[in-house]
Amino acid sequence: MASENEIMTDISDDDYSDAFDPDEDMEAEFDDASSISDSGFSPIEPDSHSTGKDPKGKGKAVDSMLTLDNHPGASEKLKEEQKVAVAYVEEMLQLKSEQAAVLLRYFAWKKEKLVETYMDSPESTLAAAGIHENGAQPRLKRVRGFVCEVCYDEMAQETLALSCDHRFCKSCYAQYVTSKVVDEGESRRIQCMGSKCNVIVDEKTVELLVEEEVLERYRSLLNRTYVDDSTSLRWCPAPNCDYALKCHILPRQLDSIIPTVQCSCLHTFCFGCGDADHRPCCCPIVRRWLKKCADDSETSNWISANTKECTKCHSTIEKNGGCNHMTCKSCKWEFCWVCMGPWSEHGTAWYNCSRYEEKGGDAVNQDAQSKSRASLERYLHYYNRFANHEQSIKLEHELATRMEKKMEEMQEHSSLSWIEVQFLAKAVETLTKCRTVLKWTYAMAFYLAKNNHTAIFEDNQADLEQAVEGLSELLEKPLDEEKIAELRQQTTDKTVYVSKRCQILLDDTLRGYEEDRWHWAEAIKM
């Protein structure tokens, strides 16, 4: 452990405690995490498990993509892990396996903490976890003359009491457990039916009581709590994906690390918050930005409208592609959809469409009204660009579908192979990724306090903007069957270039987090 990099030492301090075998696990994972995606954007494969390599030196764990041990993954594997932990505690503390399981669930599978606490005071630890000491495993029993306190049925046949000896009839207990599982989705916290009694109904007891269907649901809920309770595991949020991913990250690290992971199902998301990939924005900024957008949604609604007026001739112009280079149909004026400025000036050294220029100079003498107008304008500047990329992503997907159809037709009449028309899909995929990154750079820029470093950030942002628009424009050109090879070459070149620009931006921003280069205009709290 001593030879590990900074991040490692940071993470292995004492408020971190993992499911089990944290030392062993961590080494393997952070080794993976420290690998670097060198091929532009694409995440690294999870199969690189070789140990002891640290090619790029310290700090690289914050690279654009952490790809971790994806394979605690499927539920079978998760069950196996739980079994191992239960067996460990059972052996270590000389408990029954059901008791070990209840204890582990109570301690959210932090077995070191469990063992320590138990050693200090076994009785109170068991009591707090809802285990009655020396309690025998509950069995169904017939008791002569028994009246169940819940149903007052004197004809009750079988009865059940947990180790606390609060006895009720089987049918009441079964109904109770069933409703806990089915209606409330409860599993590891189902308590004795007696009032104010916290003894836990364990898995073996549930088996005695409920129907097969309910039991299955109970078991799957119980299995899910293993992941839900663990700070280092998270379900992949993709619909219909039942993999869980493991990553060791502390909440307080989230303002400097963006733990981006990719599941075996290929979904890429932030381990910190579960949202889709939001690099280069860190989690606290994302949360704050999204809240602001929701709070101010009415003010900003008008912007996302798909029509605007030409600044020259005032005819209505509708945007139906992702590209921001607009040409008015009536007067042929070329302008930028985002800032409404002349397109001819975009990409020149003195014009920066993505940078917000503070107006009005003398801030001290501004009255409250113009101050609030300025702050709204500033917000709208960033929101406008944020929302516009989101919109463009949608439009470009529609465009790509149309183009693909056309290409398929072309394939039938020409010598083009399926492989040869794939450049288009690749281009759109890259566009989507880069627009997503760009989108988040605006949220980040909104909160950044201006300093020397932000100038570089803004330059990278502007360069990527330009590259993205270039590629987007190319895709919107009418398809000329004669020039398909040329288009393919151009598109492929531009795609590579865009990816490169994107990687440059990501590398720099993520390094900025490590080097503490980014300072926020407002204090950011988690």
Place this chain on the structure above:
Amino acid sequence: MAASALPKRIIKETQRLIADSPPGISAVPHDDNLRYFDVLISGPEGSPFEGGLFKLELFLPEEYPMSPPKVRFLTKLYHPNIDKLGRICLDILKDKWSPALQIRTVLLSVQALLSAPNPDDPLANDVAAHWKENEQDAMRVSKEWTAKYAK
């Protein structure tokens, strides 16, 4: 007819409530709906609700006793755990419900809540804030409301 559809548990509880009601509490089922009770609770001694008689409604849902009864104050009162609609913030009416609890225990808990308001777990936020800032003044309002509404 309605009575025959009623679970034995509810019948037993009702009989006992009528025959042997807890001090300061009465609960009487409607003739046409034996799951619906008119409840009266007298304000506990030493509380700002002393001297008041409070009306409540209590309903036993179909799932009772697996689910808790639904209880609501009909009389207005100034209390941090009871809101304008008379809804009550009480753990046993929510997550701490146990099927072994009964109407009787629920009403006793409600009565106890009148004696011991808990402004740290508020339902009526403004009242709770008042209670925390100036308990004396809040109790004065409670007394006023008791005199005005709980007759």
